[in-house]
Amino acid sequence: MIHFDNSYARLPDGFFARVDPTPVPAPRLLALNQPLADRLGLDADWLRGPEGVAMLSGNAMPEGAEPIAQAYAGHQFGGFVPQLGDGRAVLLGEVVGPDGARFDIQLKGSGRTPFSRQGDGRAWIGPVLREYAVSEFMAAMGVPTTRALAAVATGETVWRENGFPGGVLTRVAASHIRVGTFQFFAVRGDEARLASLTDHVIARHYPQATGPLSLLDHIVARQAETIAAWMALGFIHGVMNTDNMAVSGETIDYGPCAFMDGYHPDTVFSSIDHAGRYAWAQQPQIAVWNLAQLASCLIPLMGERDAAIEAATRSVHAFAPLYEAAWLRRFGEKLGLTGVAPVKDLAEGLLTLMARERADFTRVFAGLADGGARDEFTDPTAFDAWAEGWRRSDPDPALMAHANPRRIPRNHRIEAAIASAVAGDMAPFEHLFLAVTHPREDRADWADLARAPLPEQAVRQTFCGT
Template sequence: MIHFDNSYARLPDGFFARVGPTPVTAPSLLALNEALASRLGLEADWLRSPEGIAMLAGNAVPDGAEPIAQAYAGHQFGGFVPQLGDGRAVLLGEVVAPDGARFDIQLKGSGKTPFSRRGDGRAWLGPVLREYVVSEFMHAMGVPTTRALAAVATGETVWREDGLPGAVLTRVAASHIRVGTFQFFAVRGNEAALAALTDHVIARHYPQANGPLSLLDHVVVRQAETIAHWMALGFIHGVMNTDNMAVSGETIDYGPCAFMDSYHPDTVFSSIDRAGRYAWAQQPQVAVWNLAQLATCLIPLMGDRDAAIDAATRSVHAFAPVYQAAWLRRFGEKLGLTGAAPVQDLAERLLIAMARQRADFTRVFAGLAGGSARAEFADPAEFDVWAADWQAHRPDPALMRHANPLRIPRNHRIEEAIAAGVSGDLTPFRHLFAAVTHPREARAEWDDLALAPEPGQVVQQTFCGT
């Protein structure tokens, strides 16, 4: 059983709609994250039972749950939408883990809510498997992220362009509060709700903060650290809208996300990002833009407006030095360098060479410790010049092996796992999941997943899960 303590549901009704999940026809368990269940203090055997599966599918609301759909607004590709909200997700409630940490348990794909607009509130199997694999890889690499507790097949057909098998993801997060949650109340001029939300976020995530400006300072630091970690893994979120930026600093909403194969800073995968707003190299700037929207929401709570604007502006501008320090630390580790080594010069020179030759991002960095990086360059002369300078600083192989995964959830492997899953075969999904949740571990049975895609396997576009 789950013991809930639902602090968000105790906020005023305007923060959410009280709505339960919509039952499904024939739920069956596809995957259960037993390690995460243990982290939460939940019994895996109960989650596998008919009663547990019924809860994970949305067919039964457990005792103590208070299911809600959260309200939020958001800038989507720069255009503001004053009301979005959980259109296909229901927050069952919050569980306090054995160590005292608090987590949301949310069902994603659980049916219509008052925020669904014209959507059906459902998810199909593909995006559920994608988020399950990618979020757990990110966790394995130490990236702050929402996590996947379970995936359940619904036994129903979800209609997109064609009929597809339906599924529900059980997502776990420190919270699901977004920049867009603050925007929802700010655009309505509801300062009382903004103050209540600010107090809630401080109590839940930043107890060391002493007011709205201090809260902003802490969120800026968390986001700078998270984005730097994304960059070091070649991760592209794909939809960095303000409703997809969690104030906890966690990575949230794995829609058209992807990892680069061949490196180029302007890489975009998302089918809806036609202008490249959320390209790999643009992500730090977008984070600053999103944080400026959060700052705008908090200014009315900061007293004198002119002084508040100046203070909030300084807070947002602090992103740059924090991000730069985090970037240098991450890429220094990837190069095996610490101390006074010229990390920025060496990292930028290597990235320029990689972009010029479209070398594979993950394989180059993973190959530095083992001596195979040179083979990733069609013309290795440029790499050789760089490597002589790099080796002069005596890089640490152990540091590189920890920072650089041998395997990532490559786009073509995810697509293969989804295609097989749609046909009823979860073997490729399980193979991929096992390998990418042990991303630094060398095993012969996982060697195939470390390979770059062949030309015919390259995925050019990824798509939203809606």
């Protein structure tokens, strides 16, 4: 059983549409995240059983669930869409864990909703398993993120370019409230609901905030930490639209996301990011742009307009120093250093060398502790000169070992695991998942997953899956 307490469903009309998931013909559990189930206070054995699988597939709603699709708007690649909303996801409700923390439980790929537009509301198991693996790797590395509780095969065919086996992801989040949720009410001039949403977010996520401006300050600070964490892992979100930025600071909506193999700051993977708007190096600037859209929504709640604009502008501009401090701390840890003084020059110097040869991002940083970084450079002489200065700073191997994963969910490994899952064999995915959710451990049977792809294995483009 699940005990729900659904605060979002108690908000006024207009925040959501009440809708049940669309049943599927033959649900089958593909993966269940028992540590997360324990964290939520859920019975993993019940979830694995017929009643649990029926819930995880959307075929049955447990007592207390109030399934809804949330309304929101959003800027997509800079263009504003006044109504988006959950087009293929249903929020079942909220649970309060044993420690008092509140979480949403959402089914993604659960069928059409009033916000589906031309979509079928379904997902196929490829993007379901990608998000399952990548979000749990991020959690293992301490990055604020939504989590994956379960993946279920539906027994139906989902059509994209071809037919693929359908799947449903059970996603867990502190909430699914986005910058676009605020935009939905702001564009309609609905200050009453905008104020209700602001009060709800303060109560749920930032109880220390004293009002709309203080809330903005806290969201800016949290996003600065999250984006710095992305950058330190070579992570590229791929669709940093305002409807894909959670005000909780969690990483949300792992669509065409990817991790860099060979490093270059302009790296893009998303098949729909034709102009490189969301390239790796652009992510901090895009975060500022998105936060400015949030600020514009909150200004009507801040009192006299000119003063509110000035205060909101200061709040958004605070992102830059907050992000720089978080970036220096993250990259300092990757280099085994504490304190600011040498980190900026050393980190930027190493990244410049890496970009010149497109040296593997993960393997270079992981190799600093064991001497393997030098081997990632075709011409190691420049690295040797850099390393001489770095060693004089007395790096801490334990700090590096904690900050630098030995392996990441590499694109080609995910694609291979998905191909096997489509063919009915989940073993490669289970092997990959265990390895990337223990990213700092060194095991012989995981050595192959730490290798960079051969040229013919490299995956250079990723897709949304919608």
